[in-house]
């Protein structure tokens with residue numbers, strides 16, 4: 001009877017639509033049948049329950065419920081279903097973790113169980129398919145991550161000498177940035193700072209990774225670093241490119257986004273691979289590393305378990321992750337400076353009082369500038385510009401807050417929910433740096449460590465220290481040197497676009513010098529002279545933290561089945577490094593600083 005009625009109803013509809021309708025009904029029936037079966041099976045087996053969550057629709061699951069700001073939708077759903085709830089995105093089962101308790105329980109207490117990455121189609125395209133950041137969790141992955149983390153540290157915050165090197169690159173870029181912002185603001189004009197910010201931070205990282213910088217007008221460099229938004233949209237939690245990959249078969253915005261993503265990854269990886277090949281050719285045996293690329297190549301030559309093709313892939317990850325996140329951070333910092341002029345004035349008052357007007361702020365000033373540090377933490381908390389981490393996946397069947405989470409479940413970690421939890425932060429929707437200061441004006445470290453933006457556990461960001469130093473230096477130099485003013489014709493509402501990083505909608509501002517460019521000019525000249533004088537000691541200083549890389553590798557080798565053989569090789573490596581460090585000190589480090 002029911003089929004006859006359906007037949008009659010379909011008679012009035014054109015054949016293509018009626019077949020599609022029938023197909024949809026069939027899929028819905030199969031889907032519902034599966035859900036009922038799963039539910040009955042679970043009850044029969046007396047298993048613990050899966051987390052609650054909204055009803056998933058056939059084919060698309062809950063994709064339509066995420067909207068344009070999935071982190072906010074997750075927080076809303078958490079208020080209905082609890083801190084741990086489940087969704088379905090296309091064919092992927094997803095569990096969303098909200099709030100510090102659930103996130104810590106998963107990423108810290110059960111680190112290995114939650115350290116996987118889902119095999120999303122977009123993830124396979126990053127860094128030639130060998131990405132550290134988007135790749136699965138394995139013994140080899142752990143070795144690569146340890147090497148990458150130690151190398152980033154060795155080339156940035158590992159020792160006073162390398163911190164100084166980082167500072168040297170950064171001051172050069174800050175000078176170029178200020179010059180361009182002021183030039184673009186001449187005659188009271190307002191300019192969009194996003195492009196110059198990307199080039200400034202990408203240049204600091206390019207100097208550390210490849211030993212060179214690019215001019216702000218370099219077309220190739222701009223093409224490589226100017227597509228962060230497309231990247232973030234495709235890999236951010238809830239991306240439809242991954243949730244509904246079948247949409248790529250039809251002309252649709254998803255197909256266009258997928259193709260743009262594929263092309264930008266090919267170009268980005270190709271750029272870094274070109275640098276890798278140049279470095280491989282020019283790095284002489286026994287010479288000290290000139291930059292991170294050299295360091296990875298040397299490490300790989302001495303430690304073959306680190307695979308050669310992973311070298312350009314890891315440097316692609318480091319260069320890509322850093323310039324995207326740090327340029328986004330700087331955009332938010334400038335927005336907060338112009339939207340909260342009283343905060344800007346307070347920062348200028350602090351930096352003038354502590355540093356004075358006769359020199360630029362430097363890394364050593366950081367502990368004495370609590371208000372500036374409070375501003376940085378409040379900016380990270382308030383914007384939560386990496387709102388959800390890169391999607392994780394479970395590596396085994398596990399439990400969280402009493403719920404069963406099967407192996408290979410996709411996990412979304414909602415960092416935004418931690419930073420805006422009213423139980424933790426009073427008036428979380430107010431921008432107020434003083435919340436991080438105690439009654440004596442000192443930074444409250446318990447509170448700063450509660451801001452979650454670099455994630456936690458086995459997948460925690462490896463660039464956290466480097467980022468904090470860079471953001472402190474850029475911010476303190478910028479407020480020391482410039483005044484920033486909002487465009488009164490623009491809506492003060494801080495709108496954003498969602499992706500792996502959330503970016504402010506385009507905005508303009510006016511930038512004027514507080515004094516002259518003299519301090520920046522003199523600092524760049526002095527640092528260049530210092531660089532020429534200290535070239536030899538830099539190479540040696542770089543070597544000492546570099547040895548700690550080897551110690552890290554040693555500890556992992558000890559645990560491996562071939563531990564003894566590795567140890568023997570590593571001891572030999574340490575010896576040859578020490579003698580090559582002395583030989584290498586004669587080589588000039590070719591790192592450009594000119595603006």
Ligand code: HEM
Pocket residue numbers: 132133134145152317318319321322323325326329386388389390391392413453454455456458459460461462463464466467
């Ligand atoms: C303010 C700046 C930054 C923020 C907020 C940030 C945040 C994050 C977050 C949330 C993740 C994902 C963690 C997870 O999936 O649980 C991540 C991963 C990563 N970040 Fe950062 N990051 C920043 C800067 C950097 C820098 C400067 C570098 C390079 C030196 C870097 C390299 C990486 C890498 C390689 C990963 C992958 C780690 C893994 O999968 O194990 N990041 N970052």
